[in-house]
Amino acid sequence: MNIRLDPRTKLYMILVVSAxxxxxxxxxxxxxxxxIITLVPILLLIAEKRYASAFRFFALYITALxxxxxxxSEESTGIIKSLLTGYCGIIxxxxxxxxxxxxxxxxxxxxxxxxxxxxxxxxDGLTISLAVVMRFFxxxxxxxxxxxxxxxxxxxxxxxxxxVKMIEYRMIPLLFSCVSIGDELSAAAITKGLGGKVxxxxxxxxxxxxxxxxxxxxxxxxxxxxxxxxxxx
Amino acid sequence: xxxxxxxxxxxxxLGVKDFITVGIFTAIIFVVExxxxxxxxxxxxxxxxxxxxxxxxxxxxxxxxxxxxxKFGMITIMSVLIAIIMxxxxxxxxxxPLIILAGVIADLIARSGGYKSFKKTVLSNGVFNLxxxxxxxxxxxxxxxxxxxxxxAGYSAxxxxxxxxxxxxKTIAVLFIACFACGCLGALIGKAAVKKHxxxxxxx
Numbered sequence: 001m002n003i004r005l006d007p008r009t010k011l012y013m014i015l016v017v018s019a020x021x022x023x024x025x026x027x028x029x030x031x032x033x034x035x036i037i038t039l040v041p042i043l044l045l046i047a048e049k050r051y052a053s054a055f056r057f058f059a060l061y062i063t064a065l066x067x068x069x070x071x072x073s074e075e076s077t078g079i080i081k082s083l084l085t086g087y088c089g090i091i092x093x094x095x096x097x098x099x100x101x102x103x104x105x106x107x108x109x110x111x112x113x114x115x116x117x118x119x120x121x122x123x124d125g126l127t128i129s130l131a132v133v134m135r136f137f138x139x140x141x142x143x144x145x146x147x148x149x150x151x152x153x154x155x156x157x158x159x160x161x162x163x164v165k166m167i168e169y170r171m172i173p174l175l176f177s178c179v180s181i182g183d184e185l186s187a188a189a190i191t192k193g194l195g196g197k198v199x200x201x202x203x204x205x206x207x208x209x210x211x212x213x214x215x216x217x218x219x220x221x222x223x224x225x226x227x228x229x230x231x232x233x
Numbered sequence: 234x235x236x237x238x239x240x241x242x243x244x245x246x247l248g249v250k251d252f253i254t255v256g257i258f259t260a261i262i263f264v265v266e267x268x269x270x271x272x273x274x275x276x277x278x279x280x281x282x283x284x285x286x287x288x289x290x291x292x293x294x295x296x297x298x299x300x301x302x303x304k305f306g307m308i309t310i311m312s313v314l315i316a317i318i319m320x321x322x323x324x325x326x327x328x329x330p331l332i333i334l335a336g337v338i339a340d341l342i343a344r345s346g347g348y349k350s351f352k353k354t355v356l357s358n359g360v361f362n363l364x365x366x367x368x369x370x371x372x373x374x375x376x377x378x379x380x381x382x383x384x385x386a387g388y389s390a391x392x393x394x395x396x397x398x399x400x401x402x403k404t405i406a407v408l409f410i411a412c413f414a415c416g417c418l419g420a421l422i423g424k425a426a427v428k429k430h431x432x433x434x435x436x437x
Contacts, residue, residue: 098322129253129310132255133259172293175293175294181257185257186254
C-alpha cells in the first residue's frame, strides 16, 4: 500500500493534532477522539513500511495510557509515583504531536515541502528556515551519535563528572559539524536556485488526492467534535 | 539621515545563506530546550530552573549565531520559528506574542550596535532569552483551569501544587529577571567558549 499525501494535508494534520492535544481531554468521548487522531499517523507510518517506529510509538502510547488510567490519579504521591506521573504525563500529552511531526519529517521530501509552502504564499525566508529546521533534527541526532561513539572509543564517558565539561564535550563538536553542514547546505541550496528573484518551478506536482480529502475532512471533523463536546455540551 | 539608513538596510537583504544559518541554529536551540524540558518532568522545581539552565546551555550556540548575524531580521525569524515549533510540539500559542516580541526587541538592540558591539550583543541575548518565560504563560494566565487540565491529564495533585508554588503571577517577575540575568551571563560564557574553540579554529 502506498499513500502519497500532499504536504499541505500533513501540515494540517500537525495543526489539528497539536491543537487537540493542547485542550485537555476530560470525558471518555474526548479521549476516544484523541486516541483516534493519534492512531492515524501510526497507521500512516505502517503504510509507509516504517514498522519499527510505528510499533515503538504505539507501544509507548498504550503503556502510558494504561498506566495513567489504571494506576495514577490525583492522590498519587511518593517519589516513584510522581516520577511515573511525569513520564506518563509527557508521553500521553506530547506523543501524539510528536508522532505526527515525526511522520511528516520522515516522509516529506524537502522539495515537496518548499513547493507546498510556495503555493500557500508563505514568505521565502520562513520556508527555507523551516525546511532547514525540519531536515536538521535527524542530522543533529546522527552527528550526536557519532560524537558519542568517538568519545566512547577514547574512554570519555561523562566528562570526568563535571557538568560543564559534559556539556562542552558534546556541544562544541556538534556545533562544529553543524556549521560545516550549514555551509554545504547553502551551496546546495544556491545550486538549486533558492532565493533567486525568479519564481521557482518544481518537479513535484502537488495535487490533492482522494486520500488527502478523506484525511482533511476526517481531521476537521475530529477537531470539531472535540471542541463542541468540550466547550458546548 | 533616516532615509540613508533605510537604504543601507535595504541593500543588506537577507540571502539564502542567512536563512539556512537561522534554521540550523534554531534547530540546535530547540534541541537544548527540549533536553532541558525533559528534565522538567522529573520535578516541578526544575521547571522553574529552566530560566537558568536554558540560557546557560544555549549560550554557546547563541553566541556562535550572533557572530554570523549581520543583517536585521535573522533574530526575528528565529523567534518566529521558535514560536511555530513551540506550537507544533504542543506547548500552546499563548506565549507566541512574547516570543516574537522578545525576538524583535533583541534584534533591534543588536542592530543598534551594528551586530558587532559586544555589550549590545550581551544585552540582546538577555532579551532574546525572555522567550523561555513563554513556557510559563499557560501556567500563569490560566492558572486555575490549567491546574485542572494537568490533573485531568494524569498529573498528581502534588506535582501541580509544587509547580504552582514556584510559578505564579507573583514570581513571574523574578523569573523574568532571572532569565534576563542568565541570558547576559550566558552570553559572557558563550563568548568565552566561542573564543576558545571557534576563533582558534578559524571558523568564525
